[in-house]
Amino acid sequence: MARGLSLVAGGAVSTRSARAEPRPVPAGAGERWRLPAPSSPTLSELFAAHPRDGGWAGFLLAQLDRSKPLLWVQERMAILESGRIHPPGLPGHELIHVEARDARDALWAMEEGLRCSGLSGVIGEIWGDPRALDFTATRRLAVASERSGVAAFLIRLGGSANLSGARMRWRIGSAPSLLNELDQKAPGLPAWDAELFRARVAPPGRWSIAHDASAFHLVAEPRGRALGEVERLSA
Numbered sequence: 001m002a003r004g005l006s007l008v009a010g011g012a013v014s015t016r017s018a019r020a021e022p023r024p025v026p027a028g029a030g031e032r033w034r035l036p037a038p039s040s041p042t043l044s045e046l047f048a049a050h051p052r053d054g055g056w057a058g059f060l061l062a063q064l065d066r067s068k069p070l071l072w073v074q075e076r077m078a079i080l081e082s083g084r085i086h087p088p089g090l091p092g093h094e095l096i097h098v099e100a101r102d103a104r105d106a107l108w109a110m111e112e113g114l115r116c117s118g119l120s121g122v123i124g125e126i127w128g129d130p131r132a133l134d135f136t137a138t139r140r141l142a143v144a145s146e147r148s149g150v151a152a153f154l155i156r157l158g159g160s161a162n163l164s165g166a167r168m169r170w171r172i173g174s175a176p177s178l179l180n181e182l183d184q185k186a187p188g189l190p191a192w193d194a195e196l197f198r199a200r201v202a203p204p205g206r207w208s209i210a211h212d213a214s215a216f217h218l219v220a221e222p223r224g225r226a227l228g229e230v231e232r233l234s235a
Contacts, residue, residue, distance in 0.1 A: 035063065035194075035209075035216055036202035038167050041121075041151035043142035045166040049173030049193065051127075051158035052082055056172040059192045060123070060153055061090070062211040068120035069094040071113040075106040077127035082157050103130035107137050114144035114152055125155040129162065139165030161197070169198040178210050178219060191219055 038044075046056045064070065072085055072095055079099065087095050098113075100106035103126050110124040122145075126133055138154065142165045145152040154166060161169065172195075178188035191210040196202065210219045 036168070036196055036199060036205075038201050040146065041149050042145050042167045043138060043152040043154060043165065044168040044170065045138075045154045045156055045164060047156045047159065047161065047169070047171045048082075049171060053172075053174050054082070055174030055192050056155060056170075058174075058190050058211075059170075059172050059194065061093075062190075062216070064121055066092055066094070066120075068118060069096050071096045071098065071110075071116075071119050071122045073098040073100055073106050073109045073113070073122070073124040075100045075103050075124075075126055077102075078106075078125040078155075078157055081127050082125070102132070103127075104132040107132060107141070110152060110154075111140060111144050114141065114148050114150050117148050117150060119150050121151045121153065123153045123155060125157060126159065127157050129159050133159075135163045135165055141165070142167060166198075167200050168196065168202075171195040171197060175208060 046060060048054070048056050070093060074084065074097070076099070084099075085095075085097060087093075087097065096119075098106075098109045100109055106124050106126060110122050113119060113122045141152050141154065173193040175191040175193050177190055180186040180188040189210040189212055191208065193206070194209055195204075195206040197204050208219050209216050211217075
């Protein structure tokens with residue numbers, strides 16, 4: 001490992017849902033649907049609606065299978081500002097956790113991990129807008145992911161949506177859980193406010209969604225294209 005990195009084996013995941021072809025979102029609230037996704041593994045970015053909103057983790061993990069280990073890279077500032085992942089909180093997931101000294105080391109660890117086809121996916125958490133995280137760095141991650149067939153997810157905490165080589169860019173916020181039909185005092189299905197503001201394979205849009213044991217489904221009518229936040233960038 002490079003200087004400044006520590007490796008911890010813990011408790012994993014996979015990204016086979018990223019292979020699904022995009023489908024149109026149904027008009028009726030509550031109907032099941034498949035998230036817009038690239039036709040093959042590549043780099044996606046997830047922006048937290050608030051720097052300390054961890055809803056993106058549930059949204060992402062709900063899409064991953066558990067057949068192979070998952071590499072999860074956190075840079076030091078992301079850990080200090082948003083917290084370290086807790087492997088026992090991910091039951092059934094075989095997790096490889098890397099703590100990186102800074103964004104440069106985190107990006108290096110992600111790119112090295114993407115060369116391993118035995119992983120189900122690579123997640124990297126970056127805080128803010130470090131100089132090392134530029135278009136070239138994201139482009140390298142996208143190419144490495146597409147060559148190996150291992151999906152990559154770059155988590156942007158407190159960062160701005162600057163120029164990026166990511167094929168899909170989401171903004172994810174936690175939403176109140178749904179009502180529990182069996183016990184109204186207990187939490188129901190987890191829910192999110194999900195905004196796709198840039199993608200090659202699907203038009204931008206914003207949805208309120210929930211997830212049960214098998215699939216995502218709408219809990220409110222689609223709100224159409226993102227308002228004033230659609231990037232007009234060509235990758």
